[in-house]
Amino acid sequence: MEILNYAFMQRALLAAVLVGITAPAVGIYLVQRRQALMGDGIGHVAMTGVGLGFLLSTSPVWMATAVAVVGSVLMELIRWYGRTRGDIALAMLFYGGMAGGVMLINLAPGGSNANLSSYLFGSLSTVSQGDVLAICVLAALVVLVTLGLRRQLFAVSQDEEFARVTGLPVRALNLLTAITAAVTVTVAMRVVGLLLVSALMVVPVAAAQQLSRSFAATFAIAVTIGVGVTLGGTVTSYYQDVPPGATIVLLTIAVFIALTALATPLARRRARAVAAATGGEAGATDCVLPEAAAGAGTAPQPAPEKVPDSRTPAPR
Amino acid sequence: MKAIRPENPADPVISLRGVTAELGSRPVLRGIDLTVHRGEVVALLGANGSGKSTAVRTVIGQVPVSGGEIEIFGTPRRRFRDWARVGYVPQRTTAAGGVPATVTEVVSSGRLSRARFGVLRKADREAVHRALAHVGMTDRAKDSVNALSGGQHQRVLIARALASEPELLIMDEPMAGVDLASQEVLAATLREQVAAGASVLLVLHELGPLEPLIDRAVVLRDGCVVHDGPPPAAVGQHALPGHDHVHPHTADAEPVRTGLLS
Numbered sequence: 001m002e003i004l005n006y007a008f009m010q011r012a013l014l015a016a017v018l019v020g021i022t023a024p025a026v027g028i029y030l031v032q033r034r035q036a037l038m039g040d041g042i043g044h045v046a047m048t049g050v051g052l053g054f055l056l057s058t059s060p061v062w063m064a065t066a067v068a069v070v071g072s073v074l075m076e077l078i079r080w081y082g083r084t085r086g087d088i089a090l091a092m093l094f095y096g097g098m099a100g101g102v103m104l105i106n107l108a109p110g111g112s113n114a115n116l117s118s119y120l121f122g123s124l125s126t127v128s129q130g131d132v133l134a135i136c137v138l139a140a141l142v143v144l145v146t147l148g149l150r151r152q153l154f155a156v157s158q159d160e161e162f163a164r165v166t167g168l169p170v171r172a173l174n175l176l177t178a179i180t181a182a183v184t185v186t187v188a189m190r191v192v193g194l195l196l197v198s199a200l201m202v203v204p205v206a207a208a209q210q211l212s213r214s215f216a217a218t219f220a221i222a223v224t225i226g227v228g229v230t231l232g233g234t235v236t237s238y239y240q241d242v243p244p245g246a247t248i249v250l251l252t253i254a255v256f257i258a259l260t261a262l263a264t265p266l267a268r269r270r271a272r273a274v275a276a277a278t279g280g281e282a283g284a285t286d287c288v289l290p291e292a293a294a295g296a297g298t299a300p301q302p303a304p305e306k307v308p309d310s311r312t313p314a315p316r
Numbered sequence: 317m318k319a320i321r322p323e324n325p326a327d328p329v330i331s332l333r334g335v336t337a338e339l340g341s342r343p344v345l346r347g348i349d350l351t352v353h354r355g356e357v358v359a360l361l362g363a364n365g366s367g368k369s370t371a372v373r374t375v376i377g378q379v380p381v382s383g384g385e386i387e388i389f390g391t392p393r394r395r396f397r398d399w400a401r402v403g404y405v406p407q408r409t410t411a412a413g414g415v416p417a418t419v420t421e422v423v424s425s426g427r428l429s430r431a432r433f434g435v436l437r438k439a440d441r442e443a444v445h446r447a448l449a450h451v452g453m454t455d456r457a458k459d460s461v462n463a464l465s466g467g468q469h470q471r472v473l474i475a476r477a478l479a480s481e482p483e484l485l486i487m488d489e490p491m492a493g494v495d496l497a498s499q500e501v502l503a504a505t506l507r508e509q510v511a512a513g514a515s516v517l518l519v520l521h522e523l524g525p526l527e528p529l530i531d532r533a534v535v536l537r538d539g540c541v542v543h544d545g546p547p548p549a550a551v552g553q554h555a556l557p558g559h560d561h562v563h564p565h566t567a568d569a570e571p572v573r574t575g576l577l578s
Contacts, residue, residue, distance in 0.1 A: 033414065034414045151431075157413060167429045205415065213418060
């Protein structure tokens with residue numbers, strides 16, 4: 001395994017594993033809330049943070065984290081208060097974030113959009129020692145939140161209105177989800193890039209859904225797929241000299257297609273098994289009303305039939 | 317099961333006095349009074365848009381009120397924290413979210429109000445099993461909610477509300493889109509809960525199979541109470557046995573939620 005002899009590849013592989021774990025772990029809650037594209041929006045906003053990092057000559061990873069967290073909190077606030085034209089406000093936040101990033105990086109001394117490209121689409125050779133440290137700390141936070149608060153986050157993402165009546169701090173949990181998603185975006189930024197982060201949050205979850213019936217299984221399968229594709233994509237990227245972000249995302253989509261093709265006959269067989277076990281109850285629910293109507297009709301029916309019976313002797 | 321508290325047992329479990337609420341700038345409640353006494357089953361009736369769902373949602377704090385007072389178990393709603401005593405069935409046509417989940421997983425989330433830090437102990441898991449047994453869904457416990465029929469979704473939502481073993485049940489149109497078999501199961505479940513001493517506030521489109529259980533009906537029209545007393549006798553087509561009421565507003569009641577914008 002000569003690939004492990006290079007320090008930059010060791011760092012890249014470690015970062016890849018952490019991304020493979022964290023992105024689907026947060027993504028599953030976003031998909032559950034039907035906010036699958038939130039990661040994409042945060043990625044756009046984080047670009048301003050990267051630009052700011054270059055301009056101020058500080059670490060772009062930490063700057064991007066700070067700006068992405070502010071952006072995600074703003075998005076959550078817009079969701080609460082701006083119900084009417086929330087989509088317009090969000091669009092302005094996204095594209096303002098992207099434009100701000102491009103502008104700031106051009107203003108930075110010696111900066112050009114070429115610097116930005118590794119942040120947009122990911123890059124293996126540029127993952128520095130400092131980046132790895134930041135990624136480790138942030139990934140640990142993400143895992144702590146997504147696993148430690150899984151029951152609470154599940155309840156809030158499944159049915160916000162009901163979660164409020166169980167006394168859960170719904171707003172705080174929503175903010176925590178948004179912040180965790182923002183942190184994940186910056187964790188994944190160096191490996192898959194800001195514009196492709198969202199794919200790794202959503203596609204492994206979508207692929208896992210093809211096989212699973214429970215939330216717990218979906219979570220486990222999605223993380224397994226995530227780690228598999230980030231490792232596979234990183235290694236492929238090294239040997240074939242192709243961009244890592246694009247390789248990882250295409251690999252994830254390939255996994256999704258393969259699992260969907262596998263799962264369709266599986267689901268059909270499972271549905272048949274359920275129908276057999278419940279004595280065709282799945283179909284019976286449709287027939288309840290007609291059956292009940294027929295049941296109500298059987299009582300009076302014998303009476304009219306008896307009338308001709310009693311009358312038949314008469315003509316005889 | 318019920319905790320002994322320094323509250324007056326004569327206090328109503330729910331009390332709304334002069335409650336007003338707006339959605340956007342449109343007044344939806346124009347000062348309604350509504351009381352549910354201990355052990356009472358109160359039906360909130362009215363046409364679509366009369367404000368009955370909004371009234372219930374002010375009680376749970378989902379809709380902000382612009383005036384009036386709300387008390388739950390004698391405590392002003394803002395200071396009420398004892399949510400384990402309240403079971404809520406929101407108006408839904410599905411119990412499913414964007415990710416597969418089993419019936420047990422969904423019902424367990426109803427136990428969070430009693431489980432500290434979200435850790436489910438043996439007693440909590442038993443309560444979830446009992447809740448599933450109440451609605452006759454024990455055999456579907458490990459199935460995905462996506463595989464259920466409309467009536468079974470509603471049974472899961474009710475089991476979720478029962479998981480915390482509440483003293484007060486608040487249900488928003490629990491019979492909407494439910495087949496007859498499930499309606500009978502739900503009526504039986506509710507009868508057991510009432511027999512065990514639960515108080516119930518129900519939003520209903522029509523009385524239907526729950527009619528014998530209902531002690532009092534409150535009818536809303538345009539955000540005002542127009543009747544508060546014995547349930548009105550069903551008239552016309554609604555009085556016919558086996559009257560099949562179609563709820564066109566619930567068939568696609570889930571708002572279309574796309575990505576970020578929801």
